[in-house]
Amino acid sequence: GQQVMQIPQYQHVQEGEDFTTYCNSSTTLSNIQWYKQRPGGHPVFLIQLVKSGEVKKQKRLTFQFGEAKKNSSLHITATQTTDVGTYFCADSGAGSYQLTFGKGTKLSVIP
Amino acid sequence: DAEITQSPRHKITETGRQVTLACHQTWNHNNMFWYRQDLGHGLRLIHYSYGVHDTNKGEVSDGYSVSRSNTEDLPLTLESAASSQTSVYFCASGRLAGEQFFGPGTRLTVL
Numbered sequence: 315g316q317q318v319m320q321i322p323q324y325q326h327v328q329e330g331e332d333f334t335t336y337c338n339s340s341t342t343l344s345n346i347q348w349y350k351q352r353p354g355g356h357p358v359f360l361i362q363l364v365k366s367g368e369v370k371k372q373k374r375l376t377f378q379f380g381e382a383k384k385n386s387s388l389h390i391t392a393t394q395t396t397d398v399g400t401y402f403c404a405d406s407g408a409g410s411y412q413l414t415f416g417k418g419t420k421l422s423v424i425p
Numbered sequence: 426d427a428e429i430t431q432s433p434r435h436k437i438t439e440t441g442r443q444v445t446l447a448c449h450q451t452w453n454h455n456n457m458f459w460y461r462q463d464l465g466h467g468l469r470l471i472h473y474s475y476g477v478h479d480t481n482k483g484e485v486s487d488g489y490s491v492s493r494s495n496t497e498d499l500p501l502t503l504e505s506a507a508s509s510q511t512s513v514y515f516c517a518s519g520r521l522a523g524e525q526f527f528g529p530g531t532r533l534t535v536l
Contacts, residue, residue, distance in 0.1 A: 355529075404468075413525065
């Protein structure tokens with residue numbers, strides 16, 4: 315997989331505010347996966363994006379894949395305390411089952 | 426229900442000792458993976474397997490080995506534990522590219 319850079323590293327938001335994390339690569343990504351890890355827990359698969367310009371939604375979560383397939387974003391609308399955790403993006407190379415993870419964005423939600 | 430388990434959940438060992446971490450999945454997945462998670466580094470791939478008797482090195486394989494004698498198990502062995510191997514270790518399995526199911530993790534401390 316490609317090296318993926320994820321920003322920001324940390325984000326503190328007031329409950330009800332929106333949150334966005336970005337995943338960037340200098341080279342074209344094959345596809346992007348997003349995972350969530352709650353404090354003290356294990357990573358849990360959220361979604362996979364494959365197509366250029368793809369947008370997928372899961373309730374308050376919106377996932378986008380850039381037109382050039384070099385970046386992706388996860389946007390959470392109106393954060394809740396249950397959104398607390400670290401969000402990781404990961405790239406799987408073409409024809410590969412391996413994942414290369416970004417370093418994650420740790421989200422804190424202030425009630 | 427299908428699951429993936431890891432044992433032990435916590436382990437303290439001494440430098441130079443051999444340590445084996447167990448991973449067992451009942452998903453019947455061909456693909457299995459070992460990661461280590463450290464602050465500032467995210468999740469890094471140690472070894473992976475695409476089927477029985479198949480093993481491959483990942484990004485940080487030095488000092489680690491795996492064997493795959495059946496579909497369900499992929500034990501991870503630290504040949505001679507070093508303090509730099511103090512970490513949280515996650516096992517994962519999957520069938521589809523990108524979607525991996527993670528175990529609860531093993532917290533290993535090498536003194």
